[in-house]
Amino acid sequence: MAPALHPVVADVTARVTDRSRASRTAYLQRISRAASELSLRPARTDLGCSNLAHAVASCGGSDRTTMAADTGVSLGIITSYNDMLSAHAPFEHYPAAMKQTAREVGAVARVAGGVPAMCDGITQGRAGMELSLFSRDVIAMSAAIALSHDVFDGVLMLGVCDKIVPGLVAGALSFGHLPTALVPAGPMASGRSNADKAETRKAYAAGEVGREELLESEVASYHSPGTCTFYGTANSNQMLMDVMGLHLPGAAFVHPDDPLREALTAATTARVAEIAASETPYGIGQVVDEKAIVNGVVALLATGGSTNHTMHLISMAAAAGIDLTWEDFDDLSAAVPSIARIYPNGPADVNHFHAAGGTPFLIGTLLDHGLLHDDVLTVAGPGLRRYTRRPVLIGGELGFVDATTESGDRTVLRPADDPFTVDGGLRVLGGTLGHAVIKVSAVAHEHRVIEAPARVFTDQVGFLQAFSRRELDRDVVVVIREQGPSANGMPELHALTPSLGVLQKRGYAVALVTDGRMSGASGAIPAAIHVTPESVHAGPISKLQDGDVIRVDSLTGRLDVLVDEDEFAARVPSPRVSQEGIGTGRELFASMRSAVGRADEGAHVFGSLGHVWDRSDAAPFANHEETR
Known part of the structure; x- marks a missing residue:
């Protein structure tokens, strides 16, 4: 039965x-x-x-x-x-x-x-x-x-x-x-283990190994x-x-x-x-x-x-x-x-x-x-x-x-009545910073809630420069905005992962908030990604300033900036820093950047369900519990 x-x-x-x-x-x-x-x-x-x-x-x-x-x-x-x-x-x-x-x-x-x-x-x-x-x-x-x-x-x-x-x-x-x-x-x-590869990437980000060692590791992994x-x-x-x-x-x-x-x-x-x-x-x-x-x-x-x-x-x-x-x-x-x-x-x-x-x-x-x-x-x-x-x-x-009814390796695959965790490891966040998703499958319990001052960037390069200058050696919520689908096509931000991992390894409370993508490869770092409305649509993320305290809470499903509500509402969205993409074929996709829908609606350019994308709607998801 x-x-x-x-x-x-x-x-x-x-x-x-x-x-x-x-x-x-x-x-x-x-x-x-x-x-x-x-x-x-x-x-x-x-x-x-x-x-x-x-x-x-x-x-x-x-x-x-x-x-x-x-x-x-x-x-x-x-x-x-x-x-x-x-x-x-x-x-x-x-x-x-x-x-x-x-x-x-x-x-x-x-x-x-x-x-x-x-x-x-x-x-x-x-x-x-x-x-x-x-x-x-x-x-x-x-x-x-x-x-x-x-x-x-x-x-x-x-x-x-x-x-x-x-x-x-x-x-x-x-x-x-x-x-x-x-x-x-x-x-x-299978080549070199993914865990070993990740450790070499972190060592390179920390300056402990050179490019030759890094390349050798990568080639052994993708072979x-x-x-x-x-x-x-x-x-x-x-x-x-x-x-x-x-x-x-x-x-x-x-x-x-x-x-x-x-x-x-x-x-x-x-x-x-x-x-x-x-x-x-x-x-x-x-x-x-x-x-x-x-x-x-x-x-x-x-x-x-x-x-x-x-x-x-x-x-x-x-x-x-x-x-x-x-x-x-x-x-x-x-x-x-x-x-x-x-x-x-x-x-x-x-x-x-x-x-x-x-x-x-x-x-x-x-x-x-x-x-x-x-x-x-x-x-x-x-x-x-x-x-x-x-x-x-x-x-x-x-x-x-x-097929076998017994897993061949319970460290890799388990039956549903003996899981690794009782939930699926993905949460939707809502709050004063908008709508986002976070993957916590590999995030340790002590890192499921991060509350720390923000450091705001508009691209990966700025973050990596600040990291190399040791400006981020502290508890920090790294914000990378202007990375949404309308801004620049929503590239994945994997270049952040090794350096964020180094900061966490140094003992700091670290999280990422971005309107870009990470493909779930954020691993052990709590990352509130796909933040919607995105920065260039005047979403709340566009009002963030260095030093604002941000709380990323994957346990309750909240993403909030802990700034006086009236003060935050009065802020004017920061002017856009990045420019429309030119070169490497990006100019050919200008029409797609202007037509693309929100991340939480698939980020596609087709109105498959008759959607009309409303880019003026920057209202935050202030009460996420009502949407659950």
Whole structure:
């Protein structure tokens, strides 16, 4: 007998469903119309002869015969392949293999288009990082352009990293009537441990080792094709695609060179073709529903995943007509136990997580304790329980077997009734400084509440200069403003982490407050991030001055400046210091900076739910408890 759904999960799902009723209904009607327009299957049969001739011209052999006929499925491949990034380099040979699999099942697969894939690890602290968040929406639009040719019956999306997967999902949801699967590439083998790497970074920040030692450490950590092994946004993406039913079961963390990876890719191709050719095909818009979105949030919280998904999941949900909020995350976090310890929330990497049981064990224990919806539709078929099975090769053929019900390593992965902590480690903050999120999975209890004078900066460079001059050797709340989506595209601020860690190691009470991003990599430092309204919209953060006492309280969910209320209200927002981005392509994104929405509404440029962004609203979330 299936366990009863946890009351908080049930309540949040009902709330999301009710809030989304009008927008979700409109979305489903839209994709239903698109499906009905393709009632003469396959899709290309509705094209004029000249149109179809253009679509067939590049085909040869049996592909030409299939495409010119009125039968046979046409699959579009959207790829994020490039060979300068480790996570995407393995995709080089995927299209050829997928095309061959498609032929074997009587279908045709072709590369419909490519999408950009940039690496935050390379652009960290550089001007190019200001394009990172916007690349998600560019990817969504690029995917839409690729699929606009109206000749596809199903879609295969090759993507792994930070903004790529959310962008691909959003783009696919615009064609929600089409059967769609995400195709991962897998993580690189474990190199130097993430904990050792972090210690070397701190030693470099403190001037204890030089650049040569630092580079040696980094190269030993990032050393081969595949996704980086720490649990940042890229690997959070892969976990989510498993849990939301957009991969085949257990596909997320199989190594790129494992023969099982090749078998999963072939099986995914065949499965999408099978759905498209069936009597009752179903598209990604039906898979990504309110329950699937809530499942994604639950799994993110249970594993301590990337805080970027407090925006990405909202944006993906919005693309499906679903209205998800930070308060939904907050309420679920109070009920969902933390059952994984993966760096930066622990010493293990994703390979250790996978070896301990990975997503099949994770899904199984969360289902067994009523924390996930089983009654969802997935790429593999109806019901999430099938995702508790793990893929294996049996006589060279892909099969699925029941996953272990015992964790292979309880220091990495635990059952839901024996968690590391009883909550999900993510809190939403509200107060006189606005709306923010904080990840406390790796924050020691004694650092969960920080009250200290502020030191205000408008970029990372100013902070690092002050740190090197030892001006921050004291209890301090570091404020970095003018880093929101409208200001400069909301770059991640990872350059702060080692130096903040050094200050904490020196015995000081330290916290960060910013309208920028940290991707959850803040680790042991309490960081109130994504502060909304942002500084350039005259949010309260724009009124802060050096010396103002700030209280970051992750226990009660408060973010406050402890300044006389009337005095603070009378302050004029500080004039903007940073200028509009010019150079490194930033000038091309000026329209996106002016159109982007708030961080707590997904920070996307699409009005997917009919939102009109009100940038004049700088009112603080003064009573957070009323929003919970």
